[in-house]
Amino acid sequence: MKLVVEKARKIYDGKLVLDDIDLVVAPHEVVCLIGASGSGKSTLLKAVNLHVELDGGHIFLDGDDITRPGVNANQVRTRMGIVFQAFNLFPHMRVLDNVTLGPRRAGGVDREVAETNAIRLLERFGLADKATEYPDRLSGGQQQRVAIIRALAMEPTLLLLDEITSALDPVLVGEVLNVLRELKTGGMTMLLATHEMGFARDTADRVVFLHEGKRWEDGPPSQLFTSPQRPETQDFLRRVTEAGRL
Amino acid sequence: MTGSQDNKTRQSRVAQQRARLFFGMREEGARGALIAFVATAVFVIVIVALIGTSSTWPAIQQQFLNPEDFASSWPKVVSGFWLNIRMFLIAEVLILVISLVLAMVRALRGPAFFPLRATVIGFIDVVRGVPIILLILLLGFGVPALQIRGLTNSALFWGLTAIILSYSAYTAEVYRSGIDSVHESQRMAARSVGLTQIQALRHVIVPQAIRNVIPALLNGAISLQKDVALVFVLGIREALREAQIYTSLTFNYTSYIAATVLFLAVSIPLARFTDWYTDRDRRRRQGATA
Numbered sequence: 166m167k168l169v170v171e172k173a174r175k176i177y178d179g180k181l182v183l184d185d186i187d188l189v190v191a192p193h194e195v196v197c198l199i200g201a202s203g204s205g206k207s208t209l210l211k212a213v214n215l216h217v218e219l220d221g222g223h224i225f226l227d228g229d230d231i232t233r234p235g236v237n238a239n240q241v242r243t244r245m246g247i248v249f250q251a252f253n254l255f256p257h258m259r260v261l262d263n264v265t266l267g268p269r270r271a272g273g274v275d276r277e278v279a280e281t282n283a284i285r286l287l288e289r290f291g292l293a294d295k296a297t298e299y300p301d302r303l304s305g306g307q308q309q310r311v312a313i314i315r316a317l318a319m320e321p322t323l324l325l326l327d328e329i330t331s332a333l334d335p336v337l338v339g340e341v342l343n344v345l346r347e348l349k350t351g352g353m354t355m356l357l358a359t360h361e362m363g364f365a366r367d368t369a370d371r372v373v374f375l376h377e378g379k380r381w382e383d384g385p386p387s388q389l390f391t392s393p394q395r396p397e398t399q400d401f402l403r404r405v406t407e408a409g410r411l
Numbered sequence: 412m413t414g415s416q417d418n419k420t421r422q423s424r425v426a427q428q429r430a431r432l433f434f435g436m437r438e439e440g441a442r443g444a445l446i447a448f449v450a451t452a453v454f455v456i457v458i459v460a461l462i463g464t465s466s467t468w469p470a471i472q473q474q475f476l477n478p479e480d481f482a483s484s485w486p487k488v489v490s491g492f493w494l495n496i497r498m499f500l501i502a503e504v505l506i507l508v509i510s511l512v513l514a515m516v517r518a519l520r521g522p523a524f525f526p527l528r529a530t531v532i533g534f535i536d537v538v539r540g541v542p543i544i545l546l547i548l549l550l551g552f553g554v555p556a557l558q559i560r561g562l563t564n565s566a567l568f569w570g571l572t573a574i575i576l577s578y579s580a581y582t583a584e585v586y587r588s589g590i591d592s593v594h595e596s597q598r599m600a601a602r603s604v605g606l607t608q609i610q611a612l613r614h615v616i617v618p619q620a621i622r623n624v625i626p627a628l629l630n631g632a633i634s635l636q637k638d639v640a641l642v643f644v645l646g647i648r649e650a651l652r653e654a655q656i657y658t659s660l661t662f663n664y665t666s667y668i669a670a671t672v673l674f675l676a677v678s679i680p681l682a683r684f685t686d687w688y689t690d691r692d693r694r695r696r697q698g699a700t701a
Contacts, residue, residue, distance in 0.1 A: 214603055216599055216602070216603070238602075239602075239605050239606070239607055240605075242602065242603055242604075242605050243604075243605035246603070246604075247603045249596065249599075249600065251596060253596045253597060253599065253600035254600075255597065255600070255601070255615055255619075256619065257618050257619050257622070266601075266604060266606070266614060266615075267604030267605050267606065270605075270606055270610050270614060271604060271605030271606050271607075271610070272605065315604060316603075316604070318604075319604055319605060
C-alpha cells in the first residue's frame with residue numbers, strides 16, 4: 166500500500182498542529198515519525214485513519230483520495246489498521262472476540278472463519294493460550310500484542326502505530342517491538358509514531374522528524390541519527406540521548 | 412488448625428461480612444455491634460413513647476390500624492395489587508427497551524442524523540417537562556375522548572402508556588449518562604476496525620454503558636413499582652384505588668395501611684437487592700483495578 170500525504174493542515178484552537186505536511190510511504194516501507202510531544206505525530210496518524218478531519222490538503226491510499234467529501238470512512242478504515250498507545254481493547258469481550266469483532270461485523274466474515282483466522286494470528290504471536298481470557302487478565306505487553314492482532318485481523322496493507330510502547334513497562338517493550346520486526350519481515354507497510362529511537366534506528370527504512378507541525382527532516386536512520394542536518398533535529402536527538410533513550 | 416477448618420472459618424467470616432454489607436454496616440467488631448444495638452433500642456423507645464403519649468393515638472389506632480378492617484379490606488387490595496405487579500412488569504420491560512433506543516439515537520453523531528436526534532431530544536424535553544400525573548390524565552381521558560377508530564379506549568392502556576413514555580424519557584437520560592461514561596477511545600477503537608457508528612454503539616459502547624448504569628436502572632425500577640399506582644386517578648382498580656374505595660365506604664383508613672404493606676413487600680427487597688448489587692459491582696471493579 167502506498168500512502169501519500171499532500172499539504173496536510175490541521176488547526177486546533179488557532180494553533181497549527183499540522184503545517185502543510187508532505188509525506189510519502191512506499192509499499193513495504195517502515196517509516197518512523199519522531200519528535201517532541203505536540204509536534205503533530207499523533208494527529209497525522211489519526212488524520213490518515215480519518216479520526217481527525219484535515220483543514221487542508223489531501224491523503225491518498227494507492228492513488229485514491231480518502232479525504233474527498235463523501236468518502237466512506239468505514240470502507241477506508243478496513244484497508245488499514247491502527248494501534249493506540251492505551252491499547253483500547255474492548256474490556257467486556259474475551260481476547261478472541263476482540264480480534265474477531267471487526268472481521269465479523271465490518272468484514273462480513275462467518276464466525277467460524279473469523280475465529281480460525283484469529284487463532285492462527287494469536288498462535289503466530291504466542292498468545293493462543295489467552296484466547297478466552299478477558300483483557301484485564303493480561304499484562305500490558307500482551308494487551309498491546311492483542312491490539313496489534315486485532316488490527317491485523319482486518320488484513321490491512323498499511324499499519325499505523327501511535328506510540329504503542331509508551332504506556333508499557335520497559336521490560337515489556339521488547340516483546341511488542343519484536344512483533345513489529347516480524348511484521349516488517351512479512352512486508353507490512355508501517356507508519357509509526359515512536360519514542361523508541363533504538364527501534365527506529367535498527368528497523369525503520371526512513372525516519373521523519375516532525376517539529377512544530379512541519380516535516381523538519383527526513384532520511385534513512387543511518388543518516389538522520391548520525392549526521393542530522395538541522396539544529397532542531399540535533400537538539401532533539403541530543404535531549405533524547407541525555408534521557409538515555411538512544 | 413487444619414486446612415479445611417481454616418477454610419471454614421474463612422468462609423463463615425466472609426458470610427458474616429456479606430450480611431453486614433447487606434445492611435450497610437462496615438466491619439466494626441463486637442463493640443460496634445453493641446453500640447448499634449443500644450442506639451437502635453433507644454431510638455425505638457423514644458419513637459414509641461412519642462406516639463403512645465399522643466392524645467389522638469387511640470382514635471388513630473381505630474381509624475388506621477384496625478385489625479378487622481385490615482382483614483376485610485385485604486382481599487380487595489391484594490387483588491388490586493396483582494394489577495400493579497402486572498403493570499409494573501409490562502411497563503419495566505417496555506421502558507428499558509424504548510429508552511435504550513432513544514439514548515442510542517441521541518448518541519449518533521453527524522449531520523445526517525440531525526433530524527432523528529432533534530426528534531428524540533424534543534420528545535424527551537416535552538415528556539420530562541410535564542408532571543407524570545398530568546400526562547396520565549391527558550392520555551387517559553384525552554385519547555379515548557378522541558374516539559379514533561382502531562385505537563383502544565381503555566383508560567388502563569392509555570394510563571400505562573403515559574407512565575411508560577414518562578419513564579422512558581427519564582431512563583433514556585440514565586442510559587445516556589452511561590454511554591457518556593464509556594471513554595471516547597473505545598468508540599475510536601471500534602470505528603478503526605471498520606465498525607459503523609451503530610455497530611460501535613451496539614457491540615462496544617452500549618454493553619459497557621449498561622453495566623455502568625445497572626444500579627441507576629434498578630433505582631428506576633423501585634420508583635416505577637410505586638408510580639404505576641398513579642393510574643388510580645383514571646379510576647383503574649389497582650391496589651390504591653381499591654383501598655380508597657374501601658375507605659369511602661367504611662370511613663376507615665386501615666385499607667391504606669394494607670396497600671402500604673403490599674408496596675413495601677415489593678420495594679424493600681428491590682432496594683436491598685439494588686444496594687447489594689451496587690456494592691458487589693464496586694468491589695469487583697476495585698478488585699479489577701488493584
